[in-house]
Amino acid sequence: MAHDISCWKCGASLAALSLPFGRLERCKACGADLHCCKLCREYDPRITQQCREPTVEEVREKDRANFCGHYAPVAGAFKGVDTAALSARSELERLFGKS
Numbered sequence: 001m002a003h004d005i006s007c008w009k010c011g012a013s014l015a016a017l018s019l020p021f022g023r024l025e026r027c028k029a030c031g032a033d034l035h036c037c038k039l040c041r042e043y044d045p046r047i048t049q050q051c052r053e054p055t056v057e058e059v060r061e062k063d064r065a066n067f068c069g070h071y072a073p074v075a076g077a078f079k080g081v082d083t084a085a086l087s088a089r090s091e092l093e094r095l096f097g098k099s
Contacts, residue, residue, distance in 0.1 A: 003019060005019075005074070007032055008078055009038075010029050011078040014073075022035065035065050037062035040073065043062065053070045
């Protein structure tokens, strides 16, 4: 069944994959784990433990595969590249002589 979910890391379409994603499912384009917090509808980096589900056991690595039973993939998880952060990092490396 087709869906409009994209990889949280690279934005590649995951429509060819069946839902629900298995714990070891990976993005064919970039290799990112798909059964992870960053692709879940409950993920919210603005709150404690970065999860809206109050009964969830904390997952420390939000970008790694996990066993969370509340996992539900969500469309719109890909936020794109933070060009401001990349630009700032490049400027700092230039200023401090790192390549």
